Amino acid sequence: MSYIIYPVIFFGLIILISAIFIVKQQTAAVVERFGRFNSIRHSGFQLKIPIVDRISGRLSLKIQQLDVIVETKTLDDVxxxxxxxxxxxxxxxxxxxxxxxxxxxxDQITSYVFDVVRAEVPKMKLDDVFVKKDDIAIAVKGELQEAMLDYGYDIIKTLVTDIDPDAQVKAAMNRINAAEREKIAAQFDGDAERIRIVEKAKAEAESKRLQGQGIADQRREIARGLEESVEVLNKVGINSQEASALIVVTQHYDTLQSIGEETNSNLILLPNSPQAGTDMLNNMVAAFTTSNQLGEAMKKQSRKKGDDKSGNS
Incomplete structure (x- = not known):
């Protein structure tokens, strides 16, 4: 009797196990009965009639992604x-x-992508393809959405994720880009150099202005000192010409003394004999005398011309 019970139990367990199946989350199972569609089962614990029903297939309900690479030509033959x-x-x-x-x-989605891309891109130049890649993606989605909806597929999104021109074209574009950047860099360098030159010229002009002002102030102070020296000498009975000559001779010897004290001075050849001071003084006195005589003669000539004009009138 036991020989009959055990096989029946065993066979019953097999039938029970074959009647049970599990459908995972975000999955749909298609059940057929005798080769004909029976039902669609979703996630969870499910039952079917053993031998009669069978799982024909499973479909994922998750969002899936398909990458399609399309080679085509642009309007400018790239x-x-x-x-x-x-x-x-x-x-x-x-x-x-x-x-x-x-x-x-x-395969169906790939065919539609090829068809749309090869219809849209040849209308655009290469630069426009980069700029209007979103327009291409929208065109692909619109075409796919309409076609695949009848087949039970919904197109969530289409993206143009990469645009890869021919290698020679990319090299040419890189050279153009590099040349453009070098041009901009050269312009900036030129502007900076021009600013440096202008600022340097302004600094030199300001330096010379201040230097000239300093020289003028120095000469003004020297003239004021000479004027005071002449006034002091006049008080002791020395006239202006002799006082001026004496001051020049004194400055001459002071200059020689300062040159001698300067260790790093350049070589300067000056008359330094005992007679040099006397010659310089005599020459200066003679020059002053001649200057005064010329001045007196010019005054007399001016007065004579004035008298002649008065007599003619």
């Missing part, structure tokens, strides 16, 4: 590769359509 990322999901209420109507969804 070959470029675009990487388009398509995010899609199976619509929960359209699992039947997604499972039975479309066998290879990846």
């Amino acid at each position: 070959f470029v590769k675009l990487k388009v990322s398509v995010q899609y999901v199976v619509i929960r209420d359209k699992v039947y359509e997604a499972f039975y109507k479309l066998e290879y969804p990846h």
